[in-house]
Amino acid sequence: MAVAILFGLVIGFMLIGVPIAVSLGMSSVMFLLWYSDTSLAAVAQTLMQAFVGHYTLLAIPFFILASSFMSTGGVAKRIIRFSIACVGHMRGGLAIAGVFACMIFAALSGSSPATVVAIGSIVIGAMTQAGYTKDFAAGVICNAGTLGILIPPSIVMVVYATAVDVSVGRMFLAGVIPGILAGVMLMTAIYIMARVKGMPKGEWLGWGEVWASFRDAFWGLMLIVIIMVGIYGIPGVTGAIFTPTEAAAVASVYAFIAAVFIYRDMGPLKATGTGPEAGRNQSLLRKPQALVTAWFHRDTQKTLFEAGKLTITLMFVIANALILKHVLTDEQVPQHVANAMLSAGFGPVMFLVVVNVILLIGGQFMEPSGLLVIVAPLVFPIAIELGIDPIHLGIIMVVNMEIGMITPPVGLNLFVTSGVAGMPMMRVVRAALPFLGVLFIFLILVTYVPWISTVLPNAVMGPEIVTR
Amino acid sequence: MQAAPEGSFTDRIEETLIAVILGVMTLVTFANVIARYVFNSNILWALEGTVFLFGWMVLLGASYAVKKNAHLGVDAVIEILPAPARRVLALISVVVCIAFTFLLLKGAWDYWANFANLPQTTGRWFPTGFEETFRPKGWYEVNDIPFPEWLGFVRDVFNDGDEYEKLPRFIPYAVLPLSMTLILLRFCQAAWAVWCGRQDRIVASHEVEDEIADVRRKEEA
């Protein structure tokens, strides 16, 4: 009962317009003052502990930063060119290329909204010009953008791994096959719709264009290689070089170098509008001082600040969700929930249905990372008890979060798509609906076929150890 | 939202601080990877130093986000309400925020005070005074960050003149009472703005749209 009031407060506060972070924090504090002896100092300690005690969460600012440099630095448009060169000639090709580009960008970026912004801001306009309806374009990108958190790296996976203490590297590997599968399912659905409705197809520009666009996108695509090789190594050549958290920081530095010194779409070497070389990027040889000035350049500062600001709003929610988690743990709620569910005789199948329902409902109201922080510790002990693989559970949760991102009222991808496409949010919701169906089928598939999630991490890293 | 001409002086300080902290966090972590992989060495304080910076950035940045109305929230319900009702809900919301930050400020002070050899407040949720006896914890050090010599004077003030090997905890933890004070201040300002009718909500409404407009501008350029 008390717990029901707690969650009622959280949702009530949110709906009247209290920031999500404060809704979580205030409900927890009220609950704590009323039901327990724990001091307010413990709440402050938990807030500090959100950062100091969870080293893995550090990956979040770094992946956000890497993705900011990638979007500002013009990597997205090169990826799109490459995608169009590969699949643009098929029926519905531009839409399929959009999904493909989202998949590639997802492998560079840890977040779904970032993927929608990077790809959507270019592709939706291009699709409308090519004769697709705006609704269709928005629906495609809104959905494909959710792959940002399923294809590694992924901020949501980092949060899950932190919340239940499993390996981030293992979670990342687990996302590879489901991510590709989801992308292929979306592309297939589009292709079928395109055949049925006779949607436009692009021209085959030849292998020359595929090669040229690949070369142009090469330095951006290299980041995928750096992250994967850095975390997992190459058998027989090198061991791993860094932890997943460090990978994010390395990715940021690499993305900065690629954006400023190779693509020169930002920073001191960017083309200026005036002078003898107007419109052309400047050579580092002609302007060697850029090696120093780039680090302090206005573009660099601005990208750092934008990434910092996004980190702040996201982490403030997560930190307050950790306060709620602390209060729930302190009152031993997870044990009670676990006992209730186990004594109700839930088997693995029924349990996973319940998890899906909780997350789908929660996903309507909550930002994904915050929701995961709260739900994961509640259901994790039961999953272990029932013999469900923690990595499999994590992928199920991530896919649920994907669906939450494209369902109202809180759906980060909906917000972003409505902005990118210049459409009212409810129209985006309707536009996203057909593809939401695809994601639902995918969710069922992932839930009841654990193999999809676990085969790759088990092959590379051996079976998950459960020491609890 | 960025350091635009209309941004105030404090805006610029806060924005620069956020950018600098994130930049330093990234470089320190990167440097540790280089130290380990290339030089087979280490920066033992890198991890702890970075997480403290992380905490500083988010907690201090949270007050900036209040000022800029950037905190994530649900505006689906308030969007469909008439203006007067929206104003009432905004007032209730901001009061909730003020109450929360006030409680957190008390908690933050109580948590930090003993580390700085200062008394906690008494009272369960409302400070009713300062405790008379307490155990000072000025000696309590962090795990890895070495004590910088130029901070030598705090030895005499907080540690009875004893040496510190590592940074005392009250220094990184000071961000808690500091940031809570700032957030409380910003929420009070927001409350005043809502009362005067200058804003009708305290959550980000179409915050993302600004960013997208920004991306667009860049694409067109």
Add this chain to the structure above:
Amino acid sequence: ACDDGEIVIKFSHVTNTDKHPKGIAASLLEQRVNDEMDGVACMEVFPNSTLYDDDKVLEAMLQGDVQLAAPSLSKFETFTKQFRIYDLPFMFKNMEAVDAFQSSDAGQKMMSSMEKRGLAGLAFWHNGLKQFSANKPLIMPEDAKGLKFRVQPSDVLVAQMEALDASPQKMAFSEVYGALQQGVVDGQENTWSNVLGQKYYEVQDGITETNHGVLDYLVVASVDWLDSLEPEVRDQFLTILDEVSVERNAAINEVDMEARQGVLDAGGVIRELTPEQREAWVTVMKPVWEEFTADVGQENIDAAQAINAGL
């Protein structure tokens, strides 16, 4: 859950409840307190770092938000540098020596020296002696040269690795297995039960039986909380704690050997050292003592060595 009127004893620790020596002892204590002190006191155990980690639990204890904890001994080095004696390499011959030192005057005095900072040491809980493991065979100390070892935060352990010309590395505990497997770091040091529990043997070339250090825990409570208890309640609680500690500590060699056998059964490689080989490790690592003698106190080192000699 606790009934109204019962004294709530929250015990927060970082391991599982049924396999790790500390977890087993905590569960036994919980069961006995809840059976024998029913109506007076009630213990709630929070395992697996769900409530606090080892670092924050001491802060929370001084703050009064948790009543009982059992962090590893290195965590107390901030409270009194004398505790660095437990991290000094080859300080204790075996677990009997550790046990004897802990119950000696020197050991007890060391434990109570934290009282002025608000912590009351109640009982030592054993985990066992530490072994080295790496991604290549470690036979002589030179084999560790240039390797990257993950260590817990402790200046002594850092110095110990540097004495071996190895590179000490800080890393979150949850990332260690992956980092060892993928080769981000090369080796680590831990007790048999942790090597088995964390399955480090799967991702290391082998474990070398060095017994070079000790990993034990100290059960602590805050002085203020203990003082707040009625004397008879406190006595009953401390008596139960003592009995549990004696029972579990007596079983530690058996638990350790079971864990060691478990590593073998699971296909792990264990390398034993000849007395000469072991002596080589001692020669290289023992100079670390000098650096910390002032912190630990010569008289404590002497007491420990006297115990070694007597066994």
